[in-house]
Amino acid sequence: MRRLRFSPVASRFCGCIALALLLIGSFRVETARAELRIDITRGQVEPIPIAIAPFTGSDVGTSDVGRDIADVVSADLERSGLFRPISRGAFIQQPETIEEAGPRFADWRAINAQALVSGSVERQPDGRLQAKFRLWDVFAEQQMTGLAYFTQPANWRRVAHIIADAIYKRITGEDGYFDSRIVYVSESGPAQRRVKRLAIMDQDGANHQYLTDGSYLVLTPRFSPTLQEITYLSYDQGAPRVHVLNIDTKQREVLGQFPGMTFAPRFAPDGQSVIMSMSRDGNSDIYSMDLRTRALRRLTNHPGIDTSPSYSPDGSQIVFNSDRGGSQQLYVMNANGGDVRRISYGDGRYATPVWSPRGDLIAFTKLLQGRFAIGVMRPDGSGERILSESYHEEGPTWAPNGRVLMFFRQTPSDSRGTSRSGLYSVDVTGSNLREVPTPAGASDPAWSPLSP
Amino acid sequence: MRLRSLWLVGGILLLSACGSVPEEGGAASSATYPGSQTSGIEQQQNDRGVSTAVGVAQPGTQEDLVANIGDRVYFGFDRHDLSPEARQKVEEWAQWLQQYPSLSVTIEGHADERGTREYNLALGERRAISVRDYLSALGVPPSRMRTISYGKERPAVLGSNEDAWAQNRRAVLVVD
Numbered sequence: 113m114r115r116l117r118f119s120p121v122a123s124r125f126c127g128c129i130a131l132a133l134l135l136i137g138s139f140r141v142e143t144a145r146a147e148l149r150i151d152i153t154r155g156q157v158e159p160i161p162i163a164i165a166p167f168t169g170s171d172v173g174t175s176d177v178g179r180d181i182a183d184v185v186s187a188d189l190e191r192s193g194l195f196r197p198i199s200r201g202a203f204i205q206q207p208e209t210i211e212e213a214g215p216r217f218a219d220w221r222a223i224n225a226q227a228l229v230s231g232s233v234e235r236q237p238d239g240r241l242q243a244k245f246r247l248w249d250v251f252a253e254q255q256m257t258g259l260a261y262f263t264q265p266a267n268w269r270r271v272a273h274i275i276a277d278a279i280y281k282r283i284t285g286e287d288g289y290f291d292s293r294i295v296y297v298s299e300s301g302p303a304q305r306r307v308k309r310l311a312i313m314d315q316d317g318a319n320h321q322y323l324t325d326g327s328y329l330v331l332t333p334r335f336s337p338t339l340q341e342i343t344y345l346s347y348d349q350g351a352p353r354v355h356v357l358n359i360d361t362k363q364r365e366v367l368g369q370f371p372g373m374t375f376a377p378r379f380a381p382d383g384q385s386v387i388m389s390m391s392r393d394g395n396s397d398i399y400s401m402d403l404r405t406r407a408l409r410r411l412t413n414h415p416g417i418d419t420s421p422s423y424s425p426d427g428s429q430i431v432f433n434s435d436r437g438g439s440q441q442l443y444v445m446n447a448n449g450g451d452v453r454r455i456s457y458g459d460g461r462y463a464t465p466v467w468s469p470r471g472d473l474i475a476f477t478k479l480l481q482g483r484f485a486i487g488v489m490r491p492d493g494s495g496e497r498i499l500s501e502s503y504h505e506e507g508p509t510w511a512p513n514g515r516v517l518m519f520f521r522q523t524p525s526d527s528r529g530t531s532r533s534g535l536y537s538v539d540v541t542g543s544n545l546r547e548v549p550t551p552a553g554a555s556d557p558a559w560s561p562l563s564p
Numbered sequence: 565m566r567l568r569s570l571w572l573v574g575g576i577l578l579l580s581a582c583g584s585v586p587e588e589g590g591a592a593s594s595a596t597y598p599g600s601q602t603s604g605i606e607q608q609q610n611d612r613g614v615s616t617a618v619g620v621a622q623p624g625t626q627e628d629l630v631a632n633i634g635d636r637v638y639f640g641f642d643r644h645d646l647s648p649e650a651r652q653k654v655e656e657w658a659q660w661l662q663q664y665p666s667l668s669v670t671i672e673g674h675a676d677e678r679g680t681r682e683y684n685l686a687l688g689e690r691r692a693i694s695v696r697d698y699l700s701a702l703g704v705p706p707s708r709m710r711t712i713s714y715g716k717e718r719p720a721v722l723g724s725n726e727d728a729w730a731q732n733r734r735a736v737l738v739v740d
Contacts, residue, residue, distance in 0.1 A: 394697075396689070419685075420682045524724035530722075556681070
């Protein structure tokens, strides 16, 4: 299903989703007992049993959409590891009667639901759909939130993700991340002649599409924080150079013609410039390029390998990795290149630092005793925690809420020389490690900001 | 002090890695690639998939280079300096290139799989530049040479073992 939101018309329309959002009044308000809430900073919390009723519809078409929306909401919440959706076969109260008369809370307590989601889908005279949902606290017997959205029928999946985000936010107090996408490198063929293509999909794997045809090597895509653009490394002109690709128009362009390799690109938080490494006579240093003027600014000047730069979310600082001290370690500098200080001091080598969108943590790849790990540390280098470890894993990327990371993992070659590469996600607490299904092998994931 | 001991460890690693670096030169048979038996991979091709027809190579071609000199040099783990064996090979390349002054070449730099992608791109670039700079010092005009790094993206040999890694840490001379 093609998304319509990328054309100018669709963009305006998408604005309508938010504009038409209505707060729905409660059926009843009662004195509150302790409110249903998950503290996601603690890690390994017991998932909350939640009943997600199929959204009711006024005809066959809207009933089908209603069931599909409930399925997507349920899958989003389940994958977060914070919720355990209850099988619909166990439901006692019929969904239609919730919409008419409110929940019979005793029926939902009887099946151990702590939270209940109900909703409806109605077709509007102009052809749009109105999707409404309510989140209920079963033990307090009260509505926690209720919202309505208007959308074109083709956009129903996005509405489902927005509803899942609203439920996540109401119960955890944190912004959700379900209405977002992943760009990554799809891999196929033998390792010596691996075919790599840029691919993009919703964070739940839906709406998968390829952005390049595999006729040239592509690596390390990253989203613009502000536009439907991706910066990545491409060999399409024979030599490895940083490119920018517009997701809607598929237009791509090389960022500057330099004698040396340009690589490791990443957008600045304002989307106005790209930071990257450039090699001159074998020495890699970090540069930033203004995307409007194409002016290039050198930020490091050191004979060591300086690469994998990433801005802090306020744009004031840059974390990068360098072997200037003898082995790969993480360094932070001011955005103008000044005041360089090393932050990683543990055993092993550190690489691919990425600043959290919340600003509180830096994720990294760690190489220790022949194995690879994904971890996080505070921007001053303290509080290092390893979240995942295996033969080879690399390249963490943050969910827009800064609570979940995605990375890729590669198995060692088997006796026939075959190794498999795939995407994984893990909570920032180190719990809820999950494989992210992709049609073929996968590496270099990058999470988008929340969709506009 | 801390740095010194790190370098010492690096030196030991380099030595042991060198011990397992395959013997270079000679005919381009599977003996050029000792890992091919264990990995079960047919190694009668160079990185560009050009078949090496032993004995019928036209002088001044990639086939000639592969068959009579060898088209690659190897590096220690996380190193880009040329070992004595690698220097000798590059010297042979320089002589060969003097024989065919119209040839231009690309020097490919490669890394093994045990590093992160972006760092390995930089490392591969350093390896290619090491070869280019030595060829240049030996009199090959820089205008005849270009370099490209593939990082860990194009291994010569499949396998997650020391032997495969040693063969993948390489620079390859490719006739344009």
